[in-house]
Amino acid sequence: MARNELVGNMLIAQSGGPTAVINQSLVGAVLEAKKRKAIRKIYGSLHGIKGILEEQLVDLGRETKPSLEAVAKTPSSALGSVRKKPTADDCRRIFGVLKKYNVRYFFYIGGNDSAETAHIIHEEARKSKYEFRCFHICKTIDNDLRQNDHTPGFASGAKFVAQAFMGDNLDNRALPGVKINVVMGRHAGFLTAASALARVYPDDGPHLVYLPERPFAMSRFLADVKRVYAKYGRCVVAVSEGISDRNGTPIASLFTKEVDAHGNVQLSGTGALGDLLAAQIREKTGISRVRADTFGYLQRSFPGLVSDVDAREARAVGREAVRFAVGGYASGSVAIQRKPGKSYRVEFKRVPLRSVAKETRHMPATFINKAGNDVTTAFIEYARPLVGPLPKIGRLKGHAVKKRK
Amino acid sequence: MARNELVGNMLIAQSGGPTAVINQSLVGAVLEAKKRKAIRKIYGSLHGIKGILEEQLVDLGRETKPSLEAVAKTPSSALGSVRKKPTADDCRRIFGVLKKYNVRYFFYIGGNDSAETAHIIHEEARKSKYEFRCFHICKTIDNDLRQNDHTPGFASGAKFVAQAFMGDNLDNRALPGVKINVVMGRHAGFLTAASALARVYPDDGPHLVYLPERPFAMSRFLADVKRVYAKYGRCVVAVSEGISDRNGTPIASLFTKEVDAHGNVQLSGTGALGDLLAAQIREKTGISRVRADTFGYLQRSFPGLVSDVDAREARAVGREAVRFAVGGYASGSVAIQRKPGKSYRVEFKRVPLRSVAKETRHMPATFINKAGNDVTTAFIEYARPLVGPLPKIGRLKGHAVKKRK
Numbered sequence: 001m002a003r004n005e006l007v008g009n010m011l012i013a014q015s016g017g018p019t020a021v022i023n024q025s026l027v028g029a030v031l032e033a034k035k036r037k038a039i040r041k042i043y044g045s046l047h048g049i050k051g052i053l054e055e056q057l058v059d060l061g062r063e064t065k066p067s068l069e070a071v072a073k074t075p076s077s078a079l080g081s082v083r084k085k086p087t088a089d090d091c092r093r094i095f096g097v098l099k100k101y102n103v104r105y106f107f108y109i110g111g112n113d114s115a116e117t118a119h120i121i122h123e124e125a126r127k128s129k130y131e132f133r134c135f136h137i138c139k140t141i142d143n144d145l146r147q148n149d150h151t152p153g154f155a156s157g158a159k160f161v162a163q164a165f166m167g168d169n170l171d172n173r174a175l176p177g178v179k180i181n182v183v184m185g186r187h188a189g190f191l192t193a194a195s196a197l198a199r200v201y202p203d204d205g206p207h208l209v210y211l212p213e214r215p216f217a218m219s220r221f222l223a224d225v226k227r228v229y230a231k232y233g234r235c236v237v238a239v240s241e242g243i244s245d246r247n248g249t250p251i252a253s254l255f256t257k258e259v260d261a262h263g264n265v266q267l268s269g270t271g272a273l274g275d276l277l278a279a280q281i282r283e284k285t286g287i288s289r290v291r292a293d294t295f296g297y298l299q300r301s302f303p304g305l306v307s308d309v310d311a312r313e314a315r316a317v318g319r320e321a322v323r324f325a326v327g328g329y330a331s332g333s334v335a336i337q338r339k340p341g342k343s344y345r346v347e348f349k350r351v352p353l354r355s356v357a358k359e360t361r362h363m364p365a366t367f368i369n370k371a372g373n374d375v376t377t378a379f380i381e382y383a384r385p386l387v388g389p390l391p392k393i394g395r396l397k398g399h400a401v402k403k404r405k
Numbered sequence: 406m407a408r409n410e411l412v413g414n415m416l417i418a419q420s421g422g423p424t425a426v427i428n429q430s431l432v433g434a435v436l437e438a439k440k441r442k443a444i445r446k447i448y449g450s451l452h453g454i455k456g457i458l459e460e461q462l463v464d465l466g467r468e469t470k471p472s473l474e475a476v477a478k479t480p481s482s483a484l485g486s487v488r489k490k491p492t493a494d495d496c497r498r499i500f501g502v503l504k505k506y507n508v509r510y511f512f513y514i515g516g517n518d519s520a521e522t523a524h525i526i527h528e529e530a531r532k533s534k535y536e537f538r539c540f541h542i543c544k545t546i547d548n549d550l551r552q553n554d555h556t557p558g559f560a561s562g563a564k565f566v567a568q569a570f571m572g573d574n575l576d577n578r579a580l581p582g583v584k585i586n587v588v589m590g591r592h593a594g595f596l597t598a599a600s601a602l603a604r605v606y607p608d609d610g611p612h613l614v615y616l617p618e619r620p621f622a623m624s625r626f627l628a629d630v631k632r633v634y635a636k637y638g639r640c641v642v643a644v645s646e647g648i649s650d651r652n653g654t655p656i657a658s659l660f661t662k663e664v665d666a667h668g669n670v671q672l673s674g675t676g677a678l679g680d681l682l683a684a685q686i687r688e689k690t691g692i693s694r695v696r697a698d699t700f701g702y703l704q705r706s707f708p709g710l711v712s713d714v715d716a717r718e719a720r721a722v723g724r725e726a727v728r729f730a731v732g733g734y735a736s737g738s739v740a741i742q743r744k745p746g747k748s749y750r751v752e753f754k755r756v757p758l759r760s761v762a763k764e765t766r767h768m769p770a771t772f773i774n775k776a777g778n779d780v781t782t783a784f785i786e787y788a789r790p791l792v793g794p795l796p797k798i799g800r801l802k803g804h805a806v807k808k809r810k
Contacts (some may be wrong), residue, residue, distance in 0.1 A: 017580045020572075023799075043806060047579075057806035070799025076575035078801050082579065100809050148780010167425075167706040170481035174423045174452075175488070179702070269701055278675070294676055296698030297584070301572035303796040305709070391708040394428075394475025396483050401448060401462035404505050 005038045005326070006131060012060070013052070015110035016083065016115065018076035018132025018301045019153025021314035022139050025109050026079065027072035028318025029137065036326050039105055048082030048108075049117060052097050053090060065333075072315065075301040077109075086117060091124040098125075105130045105325050109318070112142035113149075115333055116357035122331045133325035135355055136333035137317050141300045144188035144360040147351045149338040153315035154199035155307035155386035157184070157299050158194035162390055164295060165198035168382050169205040169236050170393070177232035177289030178225060178281055179205075182274040184299050187212045187242045190365040191299065193375045194383055195238035200393045205236025205321045212242035214372035216251055222284050223276070224373050229287055241273060242295075251276070307388050313346065320348040328345040406589025409770050410443045411536060411733070413509025417465070418450040418457070420522065421488065423481035423706045424558025425565075426719035427544050428516050431484065432477035434542065444510055453487030453513075454522060458495060463579050477720065479704040482514075487651035491522060496529040498570035503530075509537045510730050514723070516545035517554075520738055521762035522563050527736045538730035540748045541738035541758055542722050546705045549593035549765040552756045554743040557719035560712035560791035562589070562704050567795055569700060570603035574610040574641050575798070581639035582694030583630055583686055584610075589680040589704050589768035592617045592647045596704065598780045598787055600643035605798045610641025615779050617647035618768045621656055626682070627689050634692055645697075646678060656681070675699070712793050718751065725753040749790035 010033050014022055026044075033039045044062040045051035058079070063071075071078045086094065098106065108118040115136040122134040139146050141157035161183055172179045185191035189211030194210060205227040210216055225271045226233040252273040274292030281290045317334045324332060332350040339345040367379035415438050419427055431449075438444045447466040462482070468476075476483045491499065503511065513523045520541040527539040538795035543550050546562035566588055577584045590596040601614060612633040615621055633640040649655045657678040660701030679697030686695045723740045729737060737755040744750040772784035 014579070018576050044801070044803075046803075055808045058801065059804040059806050060801070062804045063802055067799065067802060069799055070797060072799070073797065074799040075574065077579040081579040101806075125619075163707065163709055164703050167480050167708050168702055170479065170708075171423050171702050171706040174419070174482040174486040201803050271680055271697070275675055275677060291702070292675065293701030293703065294698065295703070297573055297576050298569050298698065298700070298703070299698070302568065302574050302578040303575075303798065304568055392475060392478065393481075393708065394472065394477070394479040396449070396463065396465070396476055397468055397472060398449075398451075399464040399467045401464050401506075403460050 006104050006133065007038050007040065007214045008102050009041040009043060010039045010105035010107070011043040011045055011052070011057070011098065012107040013048045013109070014077035014079045014081050015108060015114040016081060017047040017141065018081060019139050019141050020075040020301055020303070020306050021152050021157035021310050022076070022315035023052050023074055023078045024072045024110060024311050025137050025139060025318035027068045028315040029107050029322050030063070031065070031066060032319040033323040036322065038326050043101065043103065044079045049078035049085065049086055049094060050082045050084055050089070051080070052094050055097055055342060065227060075303050079171070085113070086120060091120055094121060095124055095128055098132070099130060106132060106134045107137055107321055108135070109137040109139055111142065111211035112145055112357055112360055114370065115353055116363055119353040119357045122353060128174055133329065134331040134353070135321040135357065138322045138333060138335065138356065139314070141191055142185045142188045143190035144186065144362070145356050146359060146361045147333070147335040147356050149336055149346065150319055150386055151336065152310060153300070154190060156305065158197070159384060159387045160299050160302050160305050161191055161194045161295065162197035162387060163305065163384045165195040165206055165236070165238065166391065166393060169198055172205060172234050172236050172269050177236045177291065178229060178237070178287055180237045180239055180274050180277050180292040182241055182292065182294040183238050184295065185212070185240050185242060187360055187362070189213050189240050191238035192238050193379050194326065194387065195249060196375045196380060197383060197387055197390065201234055201395060206238040207235050208373045209238045210238045210240060210243050210373060211368060212364055213368060215246040216243040217246070218280060222272045223279065225281055226285050239273070239277065271285065307386060309386055309388055316348055411509050411538065412443050412445065413507050414446040414448060415444045415510035415512070416448040416450055416451045416457070416503065416506070416508045416672040418514070419482035419484045419486050420453040420513060420519040420603050421486060422546065423486060423545050424546050425480040425561035425706055425708070425711050426482045426557050426715050427481070427514060427710050428479055429477045429719035430542050430544060430557060430714050430723035432473045433720040434512055434727050435468070435473060437465065437724040437727040441727065442700045443731050448508065449484045450504065452485035453489065454491055454495070454499060455487045455489055456485070457499050460502055462506070469748055480708050486622070490518070491525060496525055500529055500533055500535060504535060507625050511537060511539045512542055514544055514725055516547065517550055517762055520758055524758040524762045527546060527758060532769040538734065539727040539736040539758070540730050541761065543740065543761065544719070544724045546596055547590045547593045548595035548740070549591065549767070550669055550761050551764060552738070552740040553764045554751065555791055557715060557743065558655055558705070559595060560715035561710065562596050563788060564600070564712045564792045565704050565707050565710050566599045566700065567598055567602035567792060568710065570600040570611055570641070570643065571796065571798060574603055577639050577641050582641070583634060583640045583692050584638055584695065585642045585644055585679050585682050585697040587646055587697065589667060589700065590617070590647060592765055592767070594618050594645050597645035598768060598772065598784050598790065599778045601785060602788060602795065603794055606800060608637055611643040611787040612637065613778050614643045614780055615645060615648050615778060616768055617645045617649055618773060619652040622651070623685060627685065627740050630686055631690050641749060643686050644678070644682065654669040712791060714793055722755055746753060
């Protein structure tokens with residue numbers, strides 16, 4: 001053990017929406033911590049900071065390696081999650097608990113809301129002159145964390161979305177009509193954009209892709225659908241749950257009132273947006289066969305469809321967070337940054353908590369086409385190595401038989 | 406070639422909702438036909454009987470084996486599908502086309518509606534004393550064909566549903582609340598019942614399963630949800646799109662007016678049923694976090710999640726149909742029947758067209774629990790060998806840490 005190494009217990013927790021690989025990060029951190037003498041007890045808090053406040057802790061040091069490895073391959077937060085923004089009073093109580101359990105290493109796996117929570121806790125620790133290490137471990141299928149090329153969970157969500165559109169495009173080809181699929185991602189379009197990876201043949205859907213980064217105008221949407229339908233006799237549309245009008249009002253927010261503790265409108269867990277868009281098409285274009293599906297929670301925790309790159313990187317960010325903390329850094333978030341060059345390579349960097357907290361990252365302009373209804377080749381090149389190989393799609397040559405007289 | 410063997414061309418078509426393995430049946434039939442000298446040209450009709458009426462045919466005999474094998478592994482009807490019930494006039498025109506192309510072998514891949522169509526066409530052929538062989542090749546994710554132990558397409562749909570519920574149960578465990586998932590199947594509960602295959606641990610969801618075979622009463626549903634929520638602090642519910650009240654009125658039909666040519670109400674492609682049930686729970690139980698997802702078309706054509714048994718059997722029914730027809734049978738449907746015994750084995754039987762047409766099969770009473778809100782062990786034992794292995798689900802032992810004073 002190095003001189004002046006901070007010795008004490010560790011606590012780790014998971015927060016926000018689950019992903020298919022969030023447990024890889026948990027297990028990555030726990031297995032690394034088990035190797036470190038500076039870290040004594042390894043506590044897991046149940047349901048994020050709620051478990052700290054209520055002292056609902058489990059001893060992760062007693063979990064066996066086979067059990068941890070099985071958990072790593074299992075989607076959704078094994079420790080339970082929470083959508084809770086701590087108040088100033090919550091933070092004081094959290095420190096009471098952390099001190100009581102001699103926690104010197106704190107790791108919080110989550111999105112930008114969780115980075116904000118970690119930042120608040122870290123500030124509180126500084127104020128009370130309690131020596132400890134506070135790290136955020138990134139995850140979110142929305143892929144909307146600043147400082148990151150991409151975030152763990154996104155690639156597996158993107159793989160699900162791409163495969164779902166592959167199948168749905170074939171379905172729509174067999175029974176033509178207009179098909180709308182509503183995809184998660186809140187105010188970032190990355191996951192919806194991943195639908196474009198489904199394309200194999202030139203006439204494959206999605207034929208239109210609507211992202212929250214561009215204002216959504218119903219009239220232009222209807223004109224786009226009519227144009228594609230006239231060309232192909234069918235139309236597959238990818239729509240982000242977070243599409244907003246020119247005033248920034250989410251289209252979905254017109255139909256729901258529920259918000260979480262961070263003030264976020266509930267965009268998922270309802271089919272209202274898809275049904276609204278389908279009704280508009282039926283009413284305004286005269287096309288009769290119009291269907292809408294909302295992919296919903298399947299996108300974020302589907303077992304058996306994990307991207308290999310995603311699983312590997314999610315494990316790595318957990319491990320790296322422990323290394324940075326034990327190495328002496330007081331706080332930070334582990335960001336995934338892509339190295340320049342032709343082949344896909346990444347590095348894991350420590351960045352300040354504040355730099356990933358609160359604000360979200362959006363699709364860069366280079367990833368969106370001029371008309372604002374599709375992605376560019378640059379996006380495909382960005383996303384392809386993350387998602388990895390997709391199922392092969394065969395098609396009949398379809399040699400036409402000459403009509404007999 | 407045997408004496409008196411009927412020599413001529415073959416025509417094959419696909420109908421109704423696509424499945425993940427419907428092209429296995431197409432390819433099974435085509436590859437078998439290629440070996441048979443009695444069969445000359447192998448025509449495929451585009452979009453079912455619509456392609457016959459419009460003489461939109463392709464020459465499947467010119468497709469290469471690698472191309473056919475790639476198509477076999479690809480979900481959704483490669484020839485295109487249709488939802489069209491032929492009129493008497495349509496049937497006369499169909500015979501005009503069949504005679505013109507010297508079609509002596511006709512194969513129609515589809516559900517009970519398609520068996521009915523094949524039956525009508527066969528009757529028309531008999532009336533006009535046109536010698537030909539007319540076979541129905543079964544498929545439907547709804548698993549509702551009489552004479553069959555199960556139908557091609559069901560097992561892959563069931564695998565998707567089971568994996569979706571595995572992930573969603575983990576999601577609901579991480580962020581507790583009530584989660585409703587609406588599953589396809591029309592008036593048969595098999596696909597919804599397959600959600601129960603997701604259970605690994607005793608407290609795993611789905612905690613409640615509502616099937617169209619039992620009348621749905623809102624008051625009992627709400628009481629069930631409250632009871633489960635009180636016990637586990639969460640509740641995952643599987644609901645068939647086809648649930649009906651005691652008068653047989655589908656709950657979903659209160660929210661849609663669209664019907665297809667066979668008089669079937671549109672139950673899929675809308676989130677209305679799930680949203681209605683979620684609103685009822687919010688309003689009547691006081692539980693605040695309630696979400697609903699409608700799995701929609703993903704269930705029937707998701708690539709990369711095919712059941713091996715399903716793929717093999719779908720191939721076999723296509724092949725067997727050609728063998729029966731060339732062997733001399735005038736008409737029939739190829740049914741999958743399970744052999745008695747401990748290990749899973751099936752046989753493929755020729756049954757009369759009329760015996761699978763029109764009427765649907767329902768979940769037997771032995772597959773449904775007394776309360777009408779779950780399946781029985783008998784159903785699990787029935788479905789498990791069809792679906793095959795599912796992803797391993799790990800769980801932390803979760804050794805509780807003693808609270809410090």
